Amino acid sequence: MARLKSNYESSAWARFLRWMKNGSGRMERDMVRSLEAEALPNGRSEERQQAIDSAREEREKRDRDNERAILDKLQSWSARRGSRLVRYAYRFAAVAICLAVIYVLLIAVSEEPMFGQADNPVNNEVSARYIEKGVQETGAVNIVGGMILDYRAFDTLGESHVLFIAACSVLLLLRMNLDKNGRPTREKLDAEADDRKYEPHNDVILQKVSNLIVPCLLLFGIYVVLNGHLSAGGGFSGGAIMGAALILYVNAHGLTKAGKHKLFGATVFKYVTFCALAFYALAKSYSFFMGANHLDSHIPLGTPGNLLSAGLILPLNIAVGAVVAWTMYSFYTLFRKGDF
Amino acid sequence: MIAWIQFIVGALLISVGVVVLALSVFGVYRFNYVLNRMHAAAMGDTLGILMVLGGLIVMSGFTAVSFKLLLTIVMLWLTSPVSSHLIGRLEIHTNEKLDRHLKEVKH
Known part of the structure; x- marks a missing residue:
């Protein structure tokens, strides 16, 4: 130089x-x-x-x-x-x-130890502690839920932020052709119409079946989210089920009908993801502030096995589930050139 | 005695279902065209699943497990034909050389 x-x-x-x-x-x-x-x-x-x-x-x-x-x-x-x-x-x-x-x-x-040996490196004191004291310390019967949302909740916070950032960048990239008032331009509308030429329009069979299935899927997703600390599941899987149900609804009824519910617009998406992630970050910083080991966090753990137990895990599951569901839905609608 | 009858009926249902599933897999790889393949795959998705899960239901008797299996059958019977229908509809809408694949049926 x-x-x-x-x-x-x-x-x-x-x-x-x-x-x-x-x-x-x-x-x-x-x-x-x-x-x-x-x-x-x-x-x-x-x-x-x-x-x-x-x-x-x-x-x-x-x-x-x-x-x-x-x-x-x-x-x-x-x-x-x-x-x-x-x-x-x-x-x-x-x-x-x-x-x-x-x-x-x-x-x-060939250098690895044999499967299932007692002195393998995976059978160390960390996993032993998770198994022995996990229920007692986190209050979650589901050890995996206790691990990802209590012992390693910081990691899960990062994952949720990855989803949020991905959704934000997709929003930035794909919501481009808007005029000054925020309405889509002529080109964008034409491109969308061209895209939808071969889509099945108002398929009655699909509509009836989706009317039957979508409520069940949403209920099941909510069940999976709420029981994240009691059985297999949690925020990510339950949120994915709910997002899939919403995508099915949009596929069956079209964006114009689904778009009438303002619940799934861009504004609500922004507020919900922001609130969920902010709550998550606040809850996590609270527990770090209180010593980062949850022993003295003053949050009642409840009886393990009850729905309202396990301290912060249930609200954190709900937050993660909301982020995942809205992100999946917004990805789908944005990539479909929809009016999100 | 009843347990034996349950077991035999369930095993028969499951083996028939496995045969149907194997036939549908064979058909999916044997046929070349979308609609033909869809025909073969739908057989396994509905009849094969019904037979296998019905066999499991018969084997497990009146329990919560069999109720869940019944729900699985209902779910699959609701969704799989609809997805086949959509695939077929898309093929009809988008394939410009459809005549090449359709033979005239003489009555």
Whole structure:
């Protein structure tokens, strides 16, 4: 960076670049230039200009022809020999890389301890503590729920933020064609109509079945979210079920009918995700503030096995479920070029 | 005695269902065109599932497990034909060379 320009011009790299650029035509060009210089003093100005122009055209044409000839030669060579060479090299490299990777993986597997041994590294004091004292410390019967939302809740907070950030960037990227008043432009509407040409419109069978199924799916999703600390499930899986139910509803009835429910607009999405994540962050910072081990957090754990137990896990599950459900739905509607 | 009858009936249902499922998988790989494949796949999704889960219901008797299995059957019978219907409809709507695949049926 600190190199001066004059130094750069005379450096080896710059000379190499100049040589690459000018190539073998340089000598000819010098000759032409000297001829031009000889022709210059005698002629009149127009003739001189004409001569210079024609000389330049000729020169450029010759350069182009040279270049094309070289390219043709290269191409024919690569068609005859080069491609075969590259193909062989490619095959050889692919087989070699495969063998190398297989070798490395097999070595790694053979170095691992046997499955199910008592002295394996996974059977350490951490997992022993989770299993032995998990119910007592977190109040969650579901050990996995207790782990991801209590012992390792900071990790889950990051995951929820990843979802939120992804949804925000999709919003930024796909909600573009809006005019000053926030309404979609003509182009966007045309593109959407073009996209929907082959969609099934008002399919009665799908509508009836989705009317039957969507409430059950939503209820099931809510059940999975609320029972995250009691049985298998939790915020992510329950939120995914609810989001899938909403997507099914949109597929069956179209965005215009679903869009009438303002519950699933962009504004509500923003408020819900923001509130859920803010609540999550506040709850987590509270528990960090209280010592980060939940032993003295003054939140009653309740009886393990009851619905209202396990302290903060239930509200955190609800927050995560809301974020996941709304994010899934908004992704779907945005990528469908919908009026989200 | 009743337990034996339950077991035999359930095993028969399950084996018939497995045969149907195997036939549907075979059909999915044997046929080339979407609608034909859909025909083969729908057989496994409805009849095969019904047979297998019905066998399990018969085996487990009147319990909560069999009620859940019944709900699974209802769910699959509701959703799978609808998805096949949508796939077929999409194919009819979008395939421009549909005539090539359809033979004229002579009565």
